[in-house]
Amino acid sequence: MLSIGALRAHLLAARLAGPVATSREESLRSYRLFAARDPRVTLGLDPEWGWGERDLLRLMADKCGVSDDPGHVSGPDVIDPERTLAGLDAFAVRLGEVASRRGAVLLGTGHPHRLLGFYAALADALSAAGCPVLTPAKGSSVDITTRFGVRTYNLDYVRGVALVREPGARGAGSETGAHTHSPLPVRVALGAAAGGSGQVPDLVIGDHGWVCGAGQLGIEAVGLADTDDPALFVGEAEGRVAVAVPLDDAVRSDYYRPLTRYVLNRACLSQ
Numbered sequence: 001m002l003s004i005g006a007l008r009a010h011l012l013a014a015r016l017a018g019p020v021a022t023s024r025e026e027s028l029r030s031y032r033l034f035a036a037r038d039p040r041v042t043l044g045l046d047p048e049w050g051w052g053e054r055d056l057l058r059l060m061a062d063k064c065g066v067s068d069d070p071g072h073v074s075g076p077d078v079i080d081p082e083r084t085l086a087g088l089d090a091f092a093v094r095l096g097e098v099a100s101r102r103g104a105v106l107l108g109t110g111h112p113h114r115l116l117g118f119y120a121a122l123a124d125a126l127s128a129a130g131c132p133v134l135t136p137a138k139g140s141s142v143d144i145t146t147r148f149g150v151r152t153y154n155l156d157y158v159r160g161v162a163l164v165r166e167p168g169a170r171g172a173g174s175e176t177g178a179h180t181h182s183p184l185p186v187r188v189a190l191g192a193a194a195g196g197s198g199q200v201p202d203l204v205i206g207d208h209g210w211v212c213g214a215g216q217l218g219i220e221a222v223g224l225a226d227t228d229d230p231a232l233f234v235g236e237a238e239g240r241v242a243v244a245v246p247l248d249d250a251v252r253s254d255y256y257r258p259l260t261r262y263v264l265n266r267a268c269l270s271q
Contacts, residue, residue, distance in 0.1 A: 018081060022250075028053075035055075090222075099126055116159070117257070137188050181208045203220050205221075212231045215235045226250070
């Protein structure tokens with residue numbers, strides 16, 4: 001297992017924390033849009049509290065370690081690695097708890113090109129621990145609004161992890177998927193899981209709309225979030241997201257492997 005010091009060094013070297021690729025301009029734009037309740041950044045969350053831009057900046061400074069200075073408007077944003085480490089520990093606790101009772105889990109990502117391997121390793125470990133890894137609504141169509149208009153995607157599962165792909169993309173089971181922030185895929189999956197003899201997950205693991213969409217529906221949810229994803233941290237503050245881990249969610253996929261090993265070891269799920 002990586003030591004805390006080695007993992008901290010990896011977070012900084014890989015730019016998962018410290019100065020990250022997400023720009024301050026991107027983050028501030030997301031906070032403005034969230035304050036205006038723009039669905040592109042609320043990610044399926046319906047906030048209970050009034051969140052202005054200053055409120056969100058203070059929240060993100062507390063949760064992620066970004067600067068709380070509204071006059072700081074350019075350059076790379078910054079994530080405090082200590083907050084990332086604390087988030088990973090809390091994330092591992094939730095995994096360990098669901099594994100101990102062999103609870104059902106649903107995993108999904110809007111970043112399949114970057115994060116599929118991270119979630120797939122969790123799915124493997126949870127399955128080995130006796131947790132049902134759910135794949136509801138596989139093959140279902142999901143209409144998602146994009147900047148190009150409404151587009152229809154297909155819900156698929158790769159190594160136990162849900163993603164969406166455009167019709168005509170590589171066949172079912174391939175690791176090519178679309179980037180999306182939408183909560184609609186998780187709503188479709190949870191609707192199918194709740195219908196008939198389906199099984200509702202005890203825990204949803206993912207990012208973007210997978211976490212916020214599930215949390216809004218009262219399902220325990222944990223996930224990863226960047227500095228321009230305030231919805232997950234608002235959900236955590238309001239009690240509808242169990243854990244939001246602050247880190248850059250779009251670095252090279254192999255850079256997440258040490259995090260996988262760390263989380264599984266902390267959750268007592270290492271094989």
